[in-house]
Amino acid sequence: MSVQSEAGGRLAAAGDTPSTVHVIRRNGDVSAFDPAKISTALAKAWLAVEGAEAGASSRVREVVAELTGQVELALMRHAGPERPLHIEQIQDQVELALMRDGHHKVARAYVLYREEHAKAREVEPQAAPSRPAISVRRPDGTVEPLDAGRLELVITEACAGLEAVSAAAVLTETRRNLYDGITAEELTLAPVMAARTMVENDPNYSLVSARLLLDKARAEALSYLAGQARTASHAEMTGLYPGYFAEFVAKGIELGQLEPELGTFDLARLGAALLPDGDLRFQFLGLQTLYDRYLLHHAGTRYELPQAFFMRVAMGLALREDDRDARAIEFYTLLSSFDFMCSTPTLFNSGTTRPQLSSCFLTTVDDDLTSIFHGISNNALLSKYAGGLGNDWTPVRGIGAHIKGTNGSSQGVVPFLKIANDTAVAVNQGGKRKGAVCAYLETWHVDIEEFLDLRKNTGDDRRRTHDMNTANWVPDEFLRRVRADGQWTLFSPDEVPELHDSYGNVFAQRYREYEAAADRGEIKVYRRVKAKDLWRRMLTMLFETGHPWITFKDPCNLRSPQQHSGVVHSSNLCTEITLNTTVDEVAVCNLGSINLAQHVTPEGIDHARLERTVRTAVRMLDNVIDVNFYTIPEARRSNLRHRPVGMGLMGFQDALYTLRLPMSSQEAVEFADRSMEEISYYAISASTDLAEQRGRYESFEGSLWSQGILPIDSIQLLADARGADLEMDRSSTLDWDSLRERVRTVGMRNSNVMAIAPTATIANICGVGQSIEPLYRNLYVKSNMSGDFTVVNPDLVRDLKRLGLWDELMISDLKYYDGSLGSISRVPAELKALYATAFEVDSSWLVEAGSRRQKWIDQAQSLNLYIAQPSGRKLDAIYQLAWLRGLKTTYYLRSQSATHVEKSTLRGTDGKLNAVSPVAVPVPEAPVACSITDPDCEACQ
Incomplete structure (x- = not known):
């Protein structure tokens, strides 16, 4: 008799059918899956917490039935006749369901019950398997x-x-x-x-x-x-x-x-x-x-x-x-x-027959049907080979504007955004990751209020874009009106053509002239609102839906090295790229990130290693431009002419652990400043060396570089336009004078050199914290396209072991308190400060550190902000602080739901994987702002 026949005979004897899902018990025996046993286990857990009366409670019975159904559904997603379950997997799902549904006391009792029995099994001999050799x-x-x-x-x-x-x-x-x-x-x-x-x-x-x-x-x-x-x-x-x-x-x-x-x-x-x-x-x-x-x-x-x-x-x-x-x-x-890692498109496609290596593409959509649908077609072609997209939709006329060709009225920009959204869904980069696009609209556009509603789950679904990111492109004049409690006028761009291509004081002057023209009756489509009311609504939608993000038009343009060759009309999918776009030029950026954790010792930055890494990395990024496969001619033309690259960093939080610096400290802000200064210095120097070897980029003459104006110097240009509305530190430590002169005389190989991207997946590959982010949790389940993964902070574990505090109780407490140390009394205060999680770090510290970095960066940075208990006043304060500190952009606003994020057993919850496929329920998105369990920008990194 064959082994399969023997196994089938044993199962048939147990009353199973060929389609039955089997359960492997701890001693190796096999039995049929029985949901009734799950209900019994849940009921016993309730009895242990609430007493005998719980057994008679209809409420408890209803909850038990509901949770049993959830557990069974989760298990059956991946189980089958050829994929048996293990008893531990079933118990993990029971524990997970209890925590996810908020029954924390019952879950704790269930955890303790499992731990007691696990310890008992360690000392008691197990029954021998009643089966033949495997x-x-x-x-x-x-x-x-x-x-x-x-x-x-x-x-x-x-x-x-x-x-x-x-x-x-x-x-x-x-x-x-x-x-x-x-x-x-x-x-x-x-x-x-x-x-x-x-x-x-x-x-x-x-x-x-x-x-x-x-x-x-x-x-x-x-x-x-x-x-x-x-x-x-x-x-x-x-x-x-x-x-x-x-x-x-x-x-x-x-x-x-x-x-x-x-x-x-x-x-x-x-x-x-x-x-x-x-x-x-x-x-x-x-x-x-x-x-x-x-x-x-x-x-x-x-x-x-x-x-x-x-x-x-x-x-x-x-x-x-x-x-x-x-x-x-x-x-x-x-x-x-792992000292440096290229961005995902480069890793996907380098050395292949289709080497589309660039990360981000920025486009401007003009105000006619041909341009609109050409832009959407370009989105599809760029997205096919793993590009992340940022689209400037501001030129498209607003609702009610006259259409000369048909003598009708425009329906505005929103219907076209719906098509762009569905295109991103349809072209999903060969199944490797989701297609991703972000639409930008300036705050004066007459459709701005509809634009704010695009990510809402209510209203006319034909005017919603549930899969597309959105961002506000905010001029300084609007923030000045907000702070002065003034009026704000919304226009259709076809009647105010100069606003799209102007910025700074020129924009403010032309904007006021158009307002006067509207008062004289010379402009037909316009609307007046209170600036504060619109600002409040922008912040409200940002909190409720996570969109549109807040990005600032004027600092992006006033500090751009390429002012002489055009206008920055938007950022990209992740708000770190600030490059010029026109109808004829699609901006392209080629990204990679230094692993800062690899370049820091307890004594500080390893200067020699950092310089070696930056110089080699800049050369690699510059090579991307020449070997790249361009899917559209507008991208090729732009990239070869300007040659921008984006050197970023990751592992910032890991570096702080090495230096023993809490994120919420002035020392951490200073480290952000000094580390970015070094990266900036070496990167600019490396691009100058390449210019000496390979030649300057084509549009160098007339740039800020050609005038000897480096990123640190361009702050003055913003200050001249802003006046008192700019508060940026301008300290430095390196020899910038000699580098400034070398840049002016020798030139630059690349129009732009630095941008800090989110580094979502490449940080995972390197095993460090992403980008410049604070730690999300010390122990949690991370979710991305490869599944759900247990994440434990190894630095914290080492410190707790040193103090004799790492034990089952600590693990249980970390689960219960969402990976936070704050409520665990036996943990020393200095460790609580060092290992404070994202929602325990006041976002003002993140803005201050971001401002220090921004002074050295010729592009921008993907800066998430975290607010544990949001209020309108807090949101207003933090985003106005970001503006005052000279930030060019912000990214996601991360907020916690009232019941916090998912609580998980972690044990056995690493969801659906290609190589490893245990049974698990996918981690849901947080109910506010964005998916906190996966704060990743999948398109750039």
Whole structure:
């Protein structure tokens, strides 16, 4: 009798049908899934908290029934006859449902009950499994005994060299998930899932999970290239990587996925330069993200491994270099060390046959149907290859404006925004990530009030854009009217054509002249509102829907190095790019980010390392422009003429941990200043060196650079226009005079050099905090397109271990208090300050640090603001402070719901993954502002 037949016979004897979902118990026995047992467990939890009367309560029975249904639905999403459940997964979902529904006392009782029984199992012998030895079913249908020795070897190797992890514990948990007839795929995933459930106990289990996932990736890639089943441990792969790399490149070219020119590199030299131990750097979230969305695959099978991936990207960026092999190794070393990471489009497409490497595109839509639909078509083409879009819609005439061609009246800009929204949904970048676009409208546009309502969930759905981001493009004159409690006039752009292309004092003068013309009856479509009323409504919608974001037109233009060649009409999808656009030129920016955490020691910034990183990174970004695949001619024309790049940073919060500086401190503000000053200095210097080697960018003459006006100097231009309405620190520490003169005489290779993007996914890959963000939570579930992931702050865990405070109670308390230390009395005050979470940090500190960075940046920064208990007064104060401090843009306003964010058991909640697919309920978006569980800009990074 076959193993499958034996297993089927046991299940049939239990009364199961072939379609029954099975449950693996802790001793290895298999039984049928029974929802009634979930109801019983929930009822017992209520009895433990509320007493016997709870059993007779109709309210409790209704809640139990509802939660049972939720748990069953979540479990059935991924379970099936071939995908049995483990008893721990079911209990995790029960705990998750209780917390998500706000029944925290009951959930706590349930957690304690589970912990007590878990401890009892550790000391009590387990019943032997009532089943035969485990056999594994291969894809071709053959069956072979489990190779227990290799399973133990892989787990032991994954735990090697890591503190506070137990290979024995992972092996024991893995064996609990095995059953007779398990598929080879399930066997590969079992140890990954086992290690992942332990991440909340110690962050090092995230490294263990990643290394176990690497075992799956190695087997997948090696088997594909060999045409037969092959496996390799990490130690074995060290010797195999060079030969594998040459095979990988050949296969990629054969499949038509890699640029054939990659085959002309010295593959033996590059293969020998690979650093296999770099694979051990990955946290589980980073590697899973890389596996799901970045590694090359054919017919769903990944044949690219991480170090080959980094070298492939490096080779793609070195294609036009004189010494291609040396430069490829230099670029690879920077990427694989996590010192610097290119943006997602570059990682997706570098070295491929369609190298669309640019991150952000900014467009202006003109006021005629041809231009409007050409702009929407451009959106689709740009989005197809992973570009994030910012559209300037201000020129499109407003509701009620006259249409000469039809002698009718315009319906305004909103119907066209609806089409742009649906286009972004339809073109989803090949399933790798959502298409993403942001529409910008100036505050004087007559449709501005309808624009504010675009993200509302009520009203006429034909005039809503639920999937598109929106942003206000706010002139200084409007803020002056708000502060003076004055009137504000809304116009249709076809009657006030000069407003779109003017800024600063010129805009203010022309705006007042148009107001006078309206008073004389010379303008037909206009409306007067109180500036404060419109401002309040802008802030109200920002709080309620997360949109439109607040961005400031005048500082973006007055401090732009490219004033001589046009106007900045909008920012991009993530509000960090400020480049000129016209109907004929689509602005393009090429992004990458320095991992600041890698360049800081407890003594301060590692200056030499930071300079090396910046110089190499600027060269890589400049190369993007020349090797890039341009999907539309307007983008090619603009990028080759101006050559802008956007050097940003990530890991700022991690750097503060290393320096022991709380985010809410003047010292952190000073560090933001000094670190950005160094990055700015090295980046500008590197672009000047490239200009000396390769030539200036085409439109250099007439720029602020050509006049010796650097970003720090351009603050005066804004101050001249603003007067007293600007409060920016202008201190500096480096030798800017000599650099200023070198820039003026030698020139710049790039019109723009710096922009701080959100770094959502690349920060995940590098295992650091994104961009300049404060820590979201010390322990939480992070959600993105690859699934849901347990995240634990490793720096905090190290400190708590040092004080003897890291235990089950601390883990339970962190869950209960949403990952915050504030209410946990036994934690010292200095740790509470250092590890304060985003909603515990007053946003004024974020604005102050942002202002210090902004003085050094020629573009802008994606700056999220967090308010735990929002009020109209607080919102007004923080956004007026951002304006006064000279910020060019702001990004999301993050607010907490009344009941806070999702509370999770974390254990086993790492949702739907391509490589690892346990059972979980997707994390919902927070009910206000935006998805707090995933504060990511997926389009740029």
